Amino acid sequence: MSAVFIERDGRLPLAHVTTTRLDGSLLDPVGKEGLTRLTVRLMRRTAGGRSADENNERLDALGGSLLGEVQKTHLSLGGAVLSENLRAYLDAVEETWTRPGLFEDEFDRVKDESLAEWYEALENDRGLAFSTFERHVYGDHPLSRPAGGTRSSLEAITHQDVVRHAEALGREPHLLIAGAGDVSPEVLESFAARLTNSAPLSPPPVSEPEAPPGRRLFFVDKPARSQSQIVLGGAGAHPKDKDQVALHVANTIFGGTFTGRLSREIRIKRGWSYGAYSYLSLDRSRGTFSIWTFPEAKDTLACVSLALEMIESLCHQGITKAELTRAQRYLRRSHVFSSDTAQKRVQLRLEEAVYGLEPGYFESFPDKVREVTVEDVNEALRRRISPENLTIAVVGTHSEIGASLESKIPGLKSSRVLRYDHPD
Amino acid sequence: MTQRNPSALSRLTAELSARAPAHALSFEGTIPFGPELEIARFRLNNGLTILLLVDTSAKVVAYHTWFKVGSRHEHPGKTGLAHLFEHLMFGTMEGFPPGEFDRQMEAAGADNNASTWLDFTQYQEAFPKDQLGKIVKLEATRMHRLVLGQAELDTEKDVVLSERRFRVDDDVDGKVDELLWSTAFQRHTYKIPTIGLEEDIKGFTLDDLMSFYRAYYSPGNAALILVGDFSMRSALSMIQEAYGPIVSSPIPMEETWPEPPQIEERVRTLDLASSADRLAMGYKGPALGDDDHVAMSLLMEALVGGAASRLPKRLVRKESLVSDIRGAVGPHKDPSLIEFSAAAREGVRAETILSAIDEELDRVLAEPLSSDELARARSRTKLALLSGLETADGKASTIGFYETILGKPAAAFERLERLGQLDAGDLLRVGRRYLTRNSRSVVLGHAKEAS
Numbered sequence: 001m002s003a004v005f006i007e008r009d010g011r012l013p014l015a016h017v018t019t020t021r022l023d024g025s026l027l028d029p030v031g032k033e034g035l036t037r038l039t040v041r042l043m044r045r046t047a048g049g050r051s052a053d054e055n056n057e058r059l060d061a062l063g064g065s066l067l068g069e070v071q072k073t074h075l076s077l078g079g080a081v082l083s084e085n086l087r088a089y090l091d092a093v094e095e096t097w098t099r100p101g102l103f104e105d106e107f108d109r110v111k112d113e114s115l116a117e118w119y120e121a122l123e124n125d126r127g128l129a130f131s132t133f134e135r136h137v138y139g140d141h142p143l144s145r146p147a148g149g150t151r152s153s154l155e156a157i158t159h160q161d162v163v164r165h166a167e168a169l170g171r172e173p174h175l176l177i178a179g180a181g182d183v184s185p186e187v188l189e190s191f192a193a194r195l196t197n198s199a200p201l202s203p204p205p206v207s208e209p210e211a212p213p214g215r216r217l218f219f220v221d222k223p224a225r226s227q228s229q230i231v232l233g234g235a236g237a238h239p240k241d242k243d244q245v246a247l248h249v250a251n252t253i254f255g256g257t258f259t260g261r262l263s264r265e266i267r268i269k270r271g272w273s274y275g276a277y278s279y280l281s282l283d284r285s286r287g288t289f290s291i292w293t294f295p296e297a298k299d300t301l302a303c304v305s306l307a308l309e310m311i312e313s314l315c316h317q318g319i320t321k322a323e324l325t326r327a328q329r330y331l332r333r334s335h336v337f338s339s340d341t342a343q344k345r346v347q348l349r350l351e352e353a354v355y356g357l358e359p360g361y362f363e364s365f366p367d368k369v370r371e372v373t374v375e376d377v378n379e380a381l382r383r384r385i386s387p388e389n390l391t392i393a394v395v396g397t398h399s400e401i402g403a404s405l406e407s408k409i410p411g412l413k414s415s416r417v418l419r420y421d422h423p424d
Numbered sequence: 425m426t427q428r429n430p431s432a433l434s435r436l437t438a439e440l441s442a443r444a445p446a447h448a449l450s451f452e453g454t455i456p457f458g459p460e461l462e463i464a465r466f467r468l469n470n471g472l473t474i475l476l477l478v479d480t481s482a483k484v485v486a487y488h489t490w491f492k493v494g495s496r497h498e499h500p501g502k503t504g505l506a507h508l509f510e511h512l513m514f515g516t517m518e519g520f521p522p523g524e525f526d527r528q529m530e531a532a533g534a535d536n537n538a539s540t541w542l543d544f545t546q547y548q549e550a551f552p553k554d555q556l557g558k559i560v561k562l563e564a565t566r567m568h569r570l571v572l573g574q575a576e577l578d579t580e581k582d583v584v585l586s587e588r589r590f591r592v593d594d595d596v597d598g599k600v601d602e603l604l605w606s607t608a609f610q611r612h613t614y615k616i617p618t619i620g621l622e623e624d625i626k627g628f629t630l631d632d633l634m635s636f637y638r639a640y641y642s643p644g645n646a647a648l649i650l651v652g653d654f655s656m657r658s659a660l661s662m663i664q665e666a667y668g669p670i671v672s673s674p675i676p677m678e679e680t681w682p683e684p685p686q687i688e689e690r691v692r693t694l695d696l697a698s699s700a701d702r703l704a705m706g707y708k709g710p711a712l713g714d715d716d717h718v719a720m721s722l723l724m725e726a727l728v729g730g731a732a733s734r735l736p737k738r739l740v741r742k743e744s745l746v747s748d749i750r751g752a753v754g755p756h757k758d759p760s761l762i763e764f765s766a767a768a769r770e771g772v773r774a775e776t777i778l779s780a781i782d783e784e785l786d787r788v789l790a791e792p793l794s795s796d797e798l799a800r801a802r803s804r805t806k807l808a809l810l811s812g813l814e815t816a817d818g819k820a821s822t823i824g825f826y827e828t829i830l831g832k833p834a835a836a837f838e839r840l841e842r843l844g845q846l847d848a849g850d851l852l853r854v855g856r857r858y859l860t861r862n863s864r865s866v867v868l869g870h871a872k873e874a875s
Contacts, residue, residue, distance in 0.1 A: 011460060011481055014810045052741070056732035061796070063803030082807060109741060116747040116769050123596055123698060123767075181814075224697035227589040259526045268523065271582030274590055294590055326531065333533020336552050340482035341814045421699055 004192045005178040005349045006185050009342035015086045015183045016343045018078035019093060019195070020176040020350060021169065022203035022284070024071045025147035032157050034114065034149020039165040040068035040075060042102055042110050048095035052106050055092070064089045066096070070147050073206055073284035074354050083182035090191045097170050097195060107159045115154050122421055125222065125395045126294070129229035132218050132423055133393040137234060137288050138209040150424040178350045180342040203356070206285035211235045211389045214413025215308075217405060218391065221398035222420040228300040228396035232307060233290030234389050236280045239355040243380035245368045247289075250377045250385075251280045252327040253319050254310070255291060259326075261310060262291060272299050284355055289385055300401050301408055304392060308410060312387040318378035332366040339363075395420065430454055433464055436657055440664055447668025449474075449660060457834045458813070463823060465833075466660065470672040471644025474663060475823055475833050477651045479816060483553050485652035486820035489563055490546045490828045493640040495618040496680055496757070501627075504584065504620010507540040508628060509636050511580045513547065514538075518569035522576070525562060532558050535817075540618055543757045544828045550817045553653045557662055563648075564666035567641055572633050581625055588619050596698045597765065600869045604704045605761070607692050608865040612683035614760055644672040649824045649833075652816040683708070683759070690865040695872040700747075701768035702869030703777045706761030709753050709858050713830050718842045719854040720762060721753045725801035726793050726851070727784070728764065732800060734784050735764075745772050745780055757829050761865075762858055774868040782861075789855050792848035802843050809840055 028035045044066060045052035059066055064081035066089075077096060081089040121127055131146065138144045149157075175196045179188040211234040237244045255262035255278025266276035272295040281287035291311075295303040339345045339362075348362040394405065398417055406415045433451045441448035452465040457477060466474040494506050516522045529536045534551035549559055592598035602617050609615035648667075650659055686708055696702060710716040728735045728751035739745045746766040754760030766777050793801075812818045826835035 009481065012810050012813060014807075014814070053732065053737065056730065056737075057796070057800060060730055060732045060800035060804055063807040065807070080807065080811060082803060082810070112744060113740065113747070116744070119700065119770050120747040120767055123700070125594055126590075222697075226593045227586065257530055259523065259530055264523075267583055268579070271579035272586070274583055274587040294586065296586065296589065326527070330530045330533055333531075333552050333555070334535060336482070336484055336533070337535060337550065340484050340816070343814065 003176045003353060004189060005176070005346050005353070006183060006188055007180040007342040007346040008183060008185070009180070010182045012182065013083045014080060014181050015083040016078070016080050016180040016346070017090065017093060017183070018076050018178045018350065019097065020074055020076040020178070020354060021174065022074050022176070022354065024073050024075045025145070026072055026142055026206065027165070028145065031153055032161060033145045033153040034147070035157050035161055035165055036075060037068070037070040037147055037149070038110055038114055038154070038157055039162045039169065040070055040077065041114070042107055042162055043096050043100035043166055043170070044068050044077065045110065046101035046103055046106055047092055048099050049101040051103075052109070058092060062089050064092070066092060071283060072143055072147060073203070086183060086187060090187070094191065094195050097175070100166055100170065102163050102166055104159045107162055111154060111157060114149065115151065118148065118151055118154060125225070125229040126292070128220055128420060128423065129231040129393050129395045130292070132220050132395070132418065133231040133233065133290060133391055134288070135424070136216065136218050136393070137211060137391040139212040141207070141209040143206070143209050143285055152424070176350060176353050178346045180346040203284060209235065209286055211386065211391070213389055215388070215390050215392060215409065215411050217409060217412055217415035218393045219398055219402055219405065219415065219417045220393065220395040220420050220423055221402070221417050222395055223397060225297060225395065225397045227294050227296050228394050228401065229294045230300070230304060230307070230392070230394050231290055231292050232304065232390055232392040233288055234386055234391060235384065236287040236289035237282065237384060238286040239282055239284070239357055241384070243376065243383065245365070246372050246376040246380035247384055248280060249324065249327050249331065249369060249372050250314070250319065250381050251278055251289070252331060253323045254278050254314055257330065261314070262293070262307070265306060265310065266293055266295075266303060272296070272303050282355070297396055297401055300394065300396060301404050304394070304405065304409055308387070308390070311385065311390070315381045315385050315387050318381065319374060321374055324372070324374050324377060328369050328372065331369045335366045433656070436660065437466060440660055444664060444668060447664050449664055455834045456837070457819070457823070458837055463833050464656065468643065468664065468667055470668065470670055471642070472667050473647040473827070474660070475647060475649045475827060476656055476659060477819060477823065478654065478656060479651055479819065480653045482816065483653050484550055484816050485553050485556055485650060485654050486548065486550045486816035487559050487563065488546060488548045488649040488820040488824045489567070490544055490647045490649065490824040491640060492543070492645050492828055493545055494541050494543045495616045496542050496613045497640070497678065498613060498616050500616070501624060502632065503616045503624045504618070505628065505632060505636055506545055507618050507620060508580065508584050508625060509633055510538050510540045510545050511584060512572060512576065512633060513566055513570065515576050515580070516571040516573065517565050518571055520565070525566065528558065528562055534559065542614055542618060542760070546824055546828075548817065548820065550815075556654055556659065560662045560666045564670065567643065567646070567667070568670045570637060572630055574630060577628070577630055577633065581628065584619070584625055585622060588622065588625070591619060592617070596696050596702055596869060599696065600694060600702045600704045600765070600867050603692055603694055604706050604763070604865060604867045607690050607867065608706045608708070608761055609683055611681045612758065613680055614683070614756070614758065638673060639676050642673045642675060643667060643670050645675045647824060647827050649820045649827070651820040651823065680758070686863045689861050691868065692866070693868045693870060696869045698869070698871045700770055701772065701774040701871050702766070703768065703774040703867070704763065704765045704869070705778070705864055705866040706763045707858055707860070708863040709760060709762035711757060711759045712755045713757070714759070716854050716857070717753060718839050719846050719850045720858060722801050722805065722843060722846055723788070723851040723855055724751050724753055724762065725805055726797050727751060727788065729801055729804050734788070735781065738784060739766065739777065739780055743780065744769055745777050755829070774870065778866065778868070785859050789852070789859060792852045795848070798848055798851070805843055806840065809836055
């Protein structure tokens, strides 16, 4: 018995396959963050007891991509393939889960490359701002531990750690399996039957995180920055919250689109930043609410202050009926783009299963949006978003703007300066 | 199959033209787009090219407008004009107050965006199929009824400067890439960065922008691409009514100079506020329309197309010199660059990476690729093409791009067919022709961390 989702569309000779486990980087032991991701990579490279070169060449020859994605609460392995080679591709996926070679020399390489990627990520200011925000938004809660690991946690992982972890992941692969495009249901069902003989396990619960009290600044100091990358926010939505849809509508109004409040004030009126948006992340646990923008260094304090004022105004004054009507119209009409390909349709069904939502949740999303009222949105904002308890991550040059931020951000409770090459 | 009867389309255009003779439409034929679909080509009498592809796989329409103007049409001192203008196309229009364009797009549930590059500027929307009438009117209006104000221009200059800081000034790859192109091209306007130089962006006036608008945003310089679930009759009728009255203007003669042959290697060094070195290099390569472009693209796929290709296999996996290496053949109207770019591992010098790449390129010029390597490169190329055609928007982008650069909207499939005909000898020939050191430019980006 297994959970298999299929959306057929044979118009292009292309197939998509995803296999998903309902656990992820939260499995990583403390101090060995990145273990699950490193393990999935090694499994993929040594599938079927082949060398990494042999597996890479095999996938390229099939016209296939096969990637492992590790989130906090779930992980997936899959990709796309020319449909004429679907059976051979499924063999490769199966061998990844059930017969990885886990060779030590390849482990050394995967670890070395993971460290190099961590190092390379330091060049990406936007990525640094987001990872710093995520690292601190929930304090010491396990959700704050990075799925990709840190330099020290990656260095601490041994081959034995990975072998043991791979055995646990592959021993009873309770998987959700999704196929889309030019796929035959018989082929996919047969693959599922070979790969997994039981229904997906009930996922382990994730404890409710809490945003630490007060406004906290984490300044990532990087030399010679002409602009600042800012990510600020706090606790967000859980997919099973009754007011999750109302909060989604609120985010659309605030910073989900080009005409949202943030873009209007920061980009259109003041020309401070090319982008100003807000996000509600969705996972099997409580996600985050965050704002991203990147003004010139000299405008950083003004921009942070304005963003904070805007969050306060959103939560205290709420939204208007006209804003709600516009957001509802946009969300209901644009919903068609979440299901305009077979791959997107199957992805929604998969997400329902991953998040524990009822089947058809996303299909009926436009109806749910229509039912939301101004009061629902304002109540959700008051309940879920706390303007007083926010994490503010800034990547910039501290000697130029750090002091003014530390002394003038309204209501700042604490501040830390982090070296960009030692952000942990 | 959704193939249509050409004579029925001729009758349709004749009927629509008879209703509005001043805005006559002509049917110019159909073009297969893969085995299942077909593009119908029309032209309005003001010169607007219309390409329609009915695809009922989803209840959506992708609507793209491609203009044959990009940074290749700019001059030193006035760089970034096409890109800045693209930003202003989301501003005020006659009959629409500031911001109304975006509000109406969002009210339609549309996902919209735009981009500018060397040879083109394009605007795109994808929306539910019942919103087509509204989008046609909005797009037609901004093609000829844009209103530019000083305040709007000033703010948008600041926004573009922010974009420049994001993509170039605070981005090591952006900086290196800008220097590579300005080194490789000395005469041709491909040397101009599309986003523009800071001082030039600050200096633009309303007159500059209005002159540009009048010169290049003429229907005769544009192609309209619709892909999705719509009625051909209804779409043509709406387009004729909305775009027919737009008066065409003569397109300025292009004054681009061809790039003189490069006869010696050019090497530049650049200090980067970074913790690791960067390398970028570009060989003078074929234009997109050159038959060699397909062969060279296939060779690049074998060299840098994936983990199993030669350069990542050696530089990433075997010798741990780089964390990432990429490459591509510039898809441009005129001959441009075959580019390689690499991010060094901690402590590795850009010069070391260059030596390793040179050894691999020497090898690829000395002996042909194996049949397995060739087959893998073909499969990867096919996967990439098909992956880009799953949505209406992806199809419209593919059609618009090849129509604008080559005048052949289905050229992607011609290239795919050509891929199957190429052998290792073809790849050896193009490699030897283009990967010559005297035609290349190199940027060595050295990490210089500020204390």
